[in-house]
Amino acid sequence: MDIKLVNRGSEGELFLTGRIDANNAEEMGALLLEVAQRFPNVTLNLRDLSYISSAGMLRIK
Numbered sequence: 001m002d003i004k005l006v007n008r009g010s011e012g013e014l015f016l017t018g019r020i021d022a023n024n025a026e027e028m029g030a031l032l033l034e035v036a037q038r039f040p041n042v043t044l045n046l047r048d049l050s051y052i053s054s055a056g057m058l059r060i061k
Contacts, residue, residue, distance in 0.1 A: 003031065012039035016046055021053035 001018040012035050020028055035042050046052075 001028070005035065007039075010039065011041040011043060013043040013045055015048070016044065017048040017050075019051040019053075020049065021051065025053075 001016060001020060001024050003017075004015040006013045006015070014031075014035060032042075
């Protein structure tokens with residue numbers, strides 16, 4: 001998974017590329033919490049995400 005964060009003032013936009021699965025879901029969850037603390041508004045751009053595992057998504061807290 002590759003991640004790019006773009007600062008748009010009061011909004012952060014995360015561009016995600018690759019896969020989110022059980023192997024990296026914990027890392028993704030930590031990243032989302034960090035970005036949510038920094039920006040009041042967050043956009044997830046999943047256009048180039050090739051795969052999201054439901055098992056991996058369940059681990060994001």
